[in-house]
Amino acid sequence: MSAAETTTATGPSARRSPAPGARPGKPQGPGKPGTAGKRSGKGGAATPWALLAPCLLVLVLVLGYPLVRLVTLSFQKFGQGQLWGFQEAESAGLDNFTTILGDREFWAVVLRTLLFAGGSVIFTMVLGMLIALLLQRVSGWVKTLVNIALVASWGMPIIVATTIFKWMFDSDYGVLNWLLSKLPGVELIGHNWFASGPQGLAVIMLLVVWGAVPFVVITLSAGLTQVPKELEEAARLDGAGSFGVFRYVTLPILKPVLVMLTTLSVIWDMGVFPQVFVMRGGHPEPEFQLLTTYSYDKAFVVNDYSGGSAIALITVLLLLGVVAVYMRQMLKIGEVE
């Protein structure tokens, strides 16, 4: 489908030069059924399963069991007594879920998580795209400098990055307060960014975006080099401006990469944990709670393991719901040969 979309989208602008317009469709269209046929021709069904066996075995053991346990736990009554084996775990039916879903605070946390993750993803993707486009236009030495900075921030362990941001935003000695106070009319010396949830989460969002943008930029830069120059030329000859070229030529070709990057970003940003946890010294205040920290708190602070599991399960389902739309695209990527 992606190839077909690409062709139709670039169709109008490539009208006068059929050769480049036909290019994106070529490798996939006729090739696909042929290779699939060839593939099934060789080797029995036993070989691939034998190759997969160790992997599946490990995954079932280390992931399958806990996943099943996550589900069963969320339908049980499981606290400290059950953990130490004083009491048997008893079935709780849907109690955990009705309690959670009936809790106002839970819904506030859901909303906060969606806003936080959504904001992070949007900022990451937009900034990433803009920087990738910018890198196509700068001189070689500037490109090298930006790449060094990006790789350094990408490779920075999350925990280290969090520590650095905590230091930069320190209310008394943080460099950010000092720098911002240099601006006319701004007085932030001694300002505590974490006194309020929204402001503190904005700082954490900044940290998340700072760490996530490099991957997007580097991947999109690689993608941009694959956009055929002839297509852009053709569009320009047809009278498209820079935005037009971007909208009707570049964007459709980058679409599969963009979808994949967005999917990964959604997964990563919905799973943000150490950033909040460490920033708030291991005890995030109620207005800092995201679904991840909320589930952790329920389980390990209140010792309600089944309640925590139910929240974790709801998070997974919510995430799958958001990502399901993109799963098809990911699957298609996996299907390419």
Place this chain on the structure above:
Amino acid sequence: MAPVAPRRRGRTKLGWNLLGLCVFLTAGFPVYWMLNTAFKPAKDAIDPNPHFFPTTFTLENFSRAMDVADFWGPVGRSLIVSLVVVAIGIVVGMLAALAISRFAFRGRKVVIVGILAVQMVPLVAMIIPVFLLLNDLGQYDKLSGLIITYLTFILPFTVWTLRGFIVNIPKELEEAAMVDGCTRTGAFLRVVFPLLAPGMVATSVYGFIQAWNEYLYALMLMSQQNQTATVWLGNFTTKNGTEYAPMMAGSAMMAIPIVVLFLLVQRKMAAGLTAGAVKG
């Protein structure tokens, strides 16, 4: 469009370059600030007027950082865990990646969806059952237990990335070798494997970094005396406040080797993670 006059083009280039430099400064500043703090005397770090350029260089923060708790213990533990996880991940993942990228079989789609789906389960969601499981198995607070849990995220990642690298090697090469008399295994070992080697190195390094950087499991499943490097960094924050200068020195010691490793493989990694997405 009419060609842009050379002078105007020169000026727009200058504009783009300036914008690029702004990106460089913004993205690079936190890294610079870490290094800047790490190398200056601890009392300069808490000067109300921050020193933007270090006037006095000192290595004191580094020795202070090494004294906090124990430095080599956590680093050694992180090293063992990361290396073992990657070794298992790469061998097991390689076979699986081969199966899903080079064979057509019933259930292939299900396997692919499964591997993609498990990558979506956030680690935090797994922490409770994993904690209970390790508790039952007597693997709580043991390096082997941590290794088992790290496989949950390293293995799906390894399979998916290696698949990306294998897909980029034309199947015709193998077929040619088989026409020339190689067996399927022989064709793989002589033709595909050498071409795949750089991708395997990149995947290993990246997997190593991921395991090294993991925080949550390390925090939850290991006690104070068995902590790993990421958790060790928390030792600088005590009830009496945070020692920022040694903390930044500790951060630098943790980050610099990783960033250097990362520098070596990042291009290949971006290519592997998105292989097939761009080509399509």
